[in-house]
Amino acid sequence: MAVSRARRNRVAELGAHVILLTFTVIALFPVILIVINSFKSKRAIFRDPVALPNAETFDLVGYTTVFTQGNFPLYFWNSLSVTVASLFFVLLFGAMAAFALSEYKFPFNRLTGLYLALGIMIPIRLGTIGILKLMVATGLVNTPWALILVYTAQGLPLSIFILSEFMAVVSKDLKAAGRIDGLSEYAIFFQLVLPLVRPALATVGVFTMIPIWNDLWFPLILAPSEATKTLTLGAQVFVGQFTNNWNAILAAMTLAIIPVIFLYVLFSRQLIRGLTAGAVK
């Protein structure tokens, strides 16, 4: 009886792994294709796109183009700084708003929460013209702040929505103990509550980061100058009306993956640490 159950479990486990592996392969296939082809000569890319680079087809021309033409290290830095700054503000203000909504009682508390969450359903791009006018009026066009402000606004609704759910379940007694011991509300928020919702912060972080990093729309409209160009916008120089410089495009895309992976690893470690820390009980 016990043996057969163990065997059935193993079969189920195997099945699960097969399904998961299939998914992984499907999801990773285009990424791997990009990476391996970025190291190949143009002719080799088209002759056999799925082949690994060998001595004959290996070519770094894509990377040399990327690093010599245009100002890619700068684009890279622009993307990274805009993403990290936006992420920081989304998490900070999102968590603060979520704490206020879940911790304090004030008139129209629920309504305010709903209003703030409304942005999840309304794409911010619908307001592009208004945003552009605003940025022109405030002189923020072609500065990183134009992007950071827009991305912060774009990320906040989901951030507030998810975090306030998590804040609501943080031990009431823990906050009470902090208040009795004379901690300020800021200390309670930063020292007691934030560390306990770290898994939620990591989740929100990942969800917020990807669309910002990949965005082409707002950099194109709000910050297209050479000094503020982001990576996605910068890579567009290789996309021509009639011909595309595939080597360069693939190399740029490969490079663009690296910081995202780095940030993801950072967040997922936080996520695991948050899950395993015993707080109360």
Add this chain to the structure above:
Amino acid sequence: MANLKISALHKSFGPVKVLEGVDLDIASGEFLVLLGPSGCGKSTLLRIIAGLEDESAGDILLDGVSIANLPPAKRGIAMVFQTYALYPHLTVRGNMALVLKQAGYSKAEIAKRVAESARALELEDLLHRKPSELSGGQRQRVAIGRAIVRDPKVFLFDEPLSNLDAALRGQVRLEIARLHLRLTATMVYVTHDQVEAMTLADRIVVLNGGEIQQIGTPRQLYEKPQNQFVAGFIGSPAMNFLPLENIEGKTGVWPGGARQKLPESAPETHGPTILGVRPGGCDLRPANAGKLEKTALAGEVMLEEYLGDASFVHVRLDEGANVIVRQQTSNRQVPGTKVHVVLDPAALHLFDATSGQRLGA
């Protein structure tokens, strides 16, 4: 050491009234227990005393001075929670030191006080550990340590033993009792467990539905419960309640017409009455012992709970009510046996059937 006075305290959450006019006078150095079923507003009362929740109306005076408008940290109180509520990012030492740091004590003073409290609670070997590395009992001892370092005027405990298993519960309860003897501080202790209440309290306040039912020493509550709620809540197993048709000439009349002798203090006459009797105040007689129909209640043994030093016999009366009778273990009862239950007149409590208030002295 300080006396705490609570007057006309009301609290409602929106339309829900949780406390309805609570008046309490807690003497300096007293150990007062707030006892009541879950959801009766005990924690709310404690949180209002601590300043964690605003009262809707009423006042709180500490040594004659109102503290109702002070923030929690300025009230001179310390609180111990059911969930321990230790700071997860700090060590045991850090947990105990935090409040002193916030209050601006010198490093040397903090070290001295933490060492003293740690010694008193035998936490010295644990000072460098994080809360996640402690057992439940140890965590609650740390929480108590965190409360005593600041030398508060009033200690508040909110069901501090409820998350501990039975063995640890006894141990920590003893710890708290010793603490009270040593510190002679004013303590307000919330629990729904009457054993905790009876063993720890100088006085017990029984709360139900946001109102005080009775205030008294454990002995007063057990021997002279003022109403049916207190009578049923204090004591385990609970008091048996049986309806009397009425009282005539200090004698109870059962619905079937049989008579029941009542205590001296019983009223001369009264309408519908609830008769209360603890399992120890009842006895069993064999059904054929003759002439019992007039004075005893006929029934059938349902089951016997053997506890070693005594057993509790559950009897189903012929009228339908259930009665629990305490018996010597030598007197074994077989389920299904027909028996008579006799009640000791001196052990009876009488309550008005409609108001539930105690009748007689």
